[in-house]
Amino acid sequence: MQTFKNPKVALATAMTSAALIGAGGVAAVTTALGKDSDSIAAPQVKVGEEARPAGVSSFLTVADIYRQSADSVVEITVSSSAQPTQFGGGGKQQGQGSGFVYDNKGHVITNHHVVDDAESVSVLFSNGKSYKATVVGSDPSTDIAVLDVDAPRSVLEPLALGDSSTVEVGEGVVAIGSPFGLEQTVTTGIVSALHRQINSPNNFAIDDAIQTDAAINHGNSGGPLLDLSGNVIGVNSQIESKSGGNDGIGFAVPSNTVEKIARTLIEDGKVEHAYLGVSTEDTADGEGANLAEVRTGTPAAAAGLRSNDVVMKIDGAAVASADELRRLIDAKRPGDTVELTVNRDGDARTFDVKLGRRPTA
Numbered sequence: 001m002q003t004f005k006n007p008k009v010a011l012a013t014a015m016t017s018a019a020l021i022g023a024g025g026v027a028a029v030t031t032a033l034g035k036d037s038d039s040i041a042a043p044q045v046k047v048g049e050e051a052r053p054a055g056v057s058s059f060l061t062v063a064d065i066y067r068q069s070a071d072s073v074v075e076i077t078v079s080s081s082a083q084p085t086q087f088g089g090g091g092k093q094q095g096q097g098s099g100f101v102y103d104n105k106g107h108v109i110t111n112h113h114v115v116d117d118a119e120s121v122s123v124l125f126s127n128g129k130s131y132k133a134t135v136v137g138s139d140p141s142t143d144i145a146v147l148d149v150d151a152p153r154s155v156l157e158p159l160a161l162g163d164s165s166t167v168e169v170g171e172g173v174v175a176i177g178s179p180f181g182l183e184q185t186v187t188t189g190i191v192s193a194l195h196r197q198i199n200s201p202n203n204f205a206i207d208d209a210i211q212t213d214a215a216i217n218h219g220n221s222g223g224p225l226l227d228l229s230g231n232v233i234g235v236n237s238q239i240e241s242k243s244g245g246n247d248g249i250g251f252a253v254p255s256n257t258v259e260k261i262a263r264t265l266i267e268d269g270k271v272e273h274a275y276l277g278v279s280t281e282d283t284a285d286g287e288g289a290n291l292a293e294v295r296t297g298t299p300a301a302a303a304g305l306r307s308n309d310v311v312m313k314i315d316g317a318a319v320a321s322a323d324e325l326r327r328l329i330d331a332k333r334p335g336d337t338v339e340l341t342v343n344r345d346g347d348a349r350t351f352d353v354k355l356g357r358r359p360t361a
Helices: 062-072 255-268 299-303 321-328
Strands: 018-021 044-047 051-053 073-082 091-099 107-108 120-124 130-139 142-148 172-177 185-199 206-214 224-227 231-240 250-254 279-281 288-296 309-314 337-343 347-354
Touching: 018 224, 062 172, 062 185, 062 224, 073 107, 091 142, 091 172, 091 299, 107 255, 120 142, 120 250, 130 255, 142 279, 172 231, 206 231, 206 255, 206 321, 288 299, 288 321, 299 347, 309 321
Parallel strands: none
Antiparallel strands: 018 231, 044 051, 073 091, 073 120, 091 107, 107 142, 120 130, 130 142, 172 185, 172 224, 185 206, 206 250, 224 231, 231 250, 279 288, 288 309, 309 337, 337 347
16 A cells, blocks of 8 residues: 655655665665674574574674674675666666675575666675575565575574564664675664654555664665664665765664565565555544545455545554554455445445555556
């Protein structure tokens, strides 16, 4: 379900633009490009078929975190074909971003926009060696992709994913990546805000993004945002900037979203999101979700919903806001039928809607 940005958290203005910070050029949401005391050895746990480290809970210095984590952060280079224009051009083009080792099976997490349309992918590790990789799966709706890198197990040191729901504003964070191709760069800052809403590459909303003032630039895309225990709490994805460089406002996709999407991509190679087919906004009185637009040919239109209907309940559960409606729909699967209770011109009406599959673009 595509939505308008919640005005309480929307940051983009006519003077600024949020910027994706991985492979590519400049887009409406400007695309950008883009690589410790005694380390605490995280015990290994099994997550399905994947051996990944358990989270570390004690606080570390930035130097500790860097020594413990930097070898797990990689630089990603992609090659793709540029389309010729009326002015010529075409041929091969390269882009660059960051990523990190997810498990010891060779899976690496990065941003979708780093590897979108990639014809070849290589992954550079801290040992100075580059290995070929393939895209296991990529989800434009959350800007998360998983690679399978053909690297020896000796260099596959997974980072632990933390619980992003426990993150608090003001906590210290560390970002590691390859801004402007400068691999193994570390920057620090704090969590500046939580529950921000950013736009995905296919213009759907990504909820609960973590805002940070840690320096993030072109090339940091796909790299980890770590807490002071060395756990990944987000994947760096976008910046808010007038200049196109770091202005101290960056955004990371939260680790709880990353974990869910990565598992699905590894298991199925793709992610299917439920789709209602509306744009929503909060109501003036703060109750329900107003349908600003009902798109033609969508499940919402087929069920008889109209613009300016206000969704008050879904399957009997109260809907307090546009964000909440979107989250409830996203928790469903394509093909599920939901009951929406709607206020239409003061009258309560009920609609059964069979949800579709969210389009990829």
